[in-house]
Amino acid sequence: MNRYQQLLFGGVALLLTLAGMSLIFGAQTLSINTVLQTLWQGGEQDFIINHYRLPRILIAILVGIGLAVSGVLTQGIIRNPLASPDLMGVSGGAGLAACSVLLIWPNIGSAWLPVVALLGGFSAALIIWLLSRWQQPSPARLALVGIAMSAFLSSCINFLLVIHPIEVNSAMIWLTGSLWGRSWSYIWPLLPWLLTLVPFSFYLAWRLDLFALGEDTAEALGVDTQRLQVMALLSAVALASVSVAVCGTIGFVGLLAPHLARLLVGSRHKLVLPIAALVGALLVLSADTLARNLAPPLELPAGVLTAILGAPYFIFLLHRYKGW
Incomplete structure (x- = not known):
């Protein structure tokens, strides 16, 4: 087993261990036997384990994967180590759209939030892309425009919170990146996007390696750089947007x-x-x-x-x- 395989195996083992600890610890600490028995047979703690902690753990894992892969694609295509979906305004666009819906239509179903967030994320990404391409386009310009757009979108969210004070509590819980109250219904809108876009990111991997050498070099080696940038950015925006829709801006x-x-x-x-x-x-x-166990x-x-x-x-x- 080489070093890379050891890292993968160790990472998966650590993730499973942490998931097990998250099932055991909380406002009510449960024994390992109780957790295992409840997972397979149900019982007195069925709601806590199978309907509260387990879906929350799965959502945390899926959201973490979505945001991380989105970050890899964003940094790879912009060729800037400081780029990320939240700093580039994509998460802000998705957040503004989802927050608007939560404040105006607080009873909207969880299945609609990813759709709304996608529209917001893509709209923000399109504006950022158009502004960055105006006069001497470059990765640095794209990053600067994204950071400025992120600040503007944050101001818009704050304005919405001020003019809708009655519904502000639910929006604030969501905006601070909380997984509180997340159930199985939030997993199904998220899962298809990850099952599609995470494997697709591996299809882009070697192209991003060549793109890192420079656009001219990548094109000389057979990479359609314009197409690559569009595919990678669309994938990054979609992954970040659906992740933000489920649990807010983490x-x-x-x-x-x-x-x-x-x-x-x-x-x-x-x-x-x-x-x-x-x-x-x-x-x-x-x-x-940690958030659940620091001050239960x-x-x-x-x-x-x-x-x-x-x-x-x-x-x-x-x-x-x-x-x-």
Whole structure:
């Protein structure tokens, strides 16, 4: 077993261990025997295990994978180590659309949120793309426009919260990146997108490796760079948008996971993608598990914990790369 296989095996083992701990610990701590018996046969703790903790664990893993793969694609196509869906305005666009619906139509079904978030994410991405292509297009310009758009969209969300004070509680829980109250109904709208787009990202992997050498070099080696950029950005936007629709804006996962994966396995996207997906799942699941257990029965939003971890790391990256 080589080092890469050891990393994959160790990551999966760690994820399963963390998932088991998340099933056991909470406002009510359960024994291992109780958890196993309830998983297979139901019983007195059936609601807590099978209808509260288990779907929440699965959602945390899926959202972590979606945000991490979206971050890998975003950084790969922009060729900027500071790029991520939340910093580039994509998560903000999805968040604004979903927040608008939650405030105006608070009883909307969970199945519609990914659709609305996709429209918002794609709209923000289209505006960012058009503005970045105006006069001397470059990855740096795309990143700058994305950061400016993210700030603008955050202001729009704050404005909506001010003019809809009655419905603000449900929106605030969602905006801070909380998995509270997430059930099986939130998994089914998310799962088809991940089952389609995560494998598709592996199809783009070697093309992104060549694209990292420069557009001229990639085209000389047979890569249609314009088509690659469109496919990668659309995939990244879709993954980030549906993830945001399910549990709100969990910041910095799309930035941290690709970086940590590259530190472990280098820059080849074929190797980075699985490790980044594991790291993203571990980040979101560990943040949610801590959020449930730090001060039970109260819960912290998982997005608060990822921000506490991610913000200092982003400042470190800014210093390391001198802004770019």
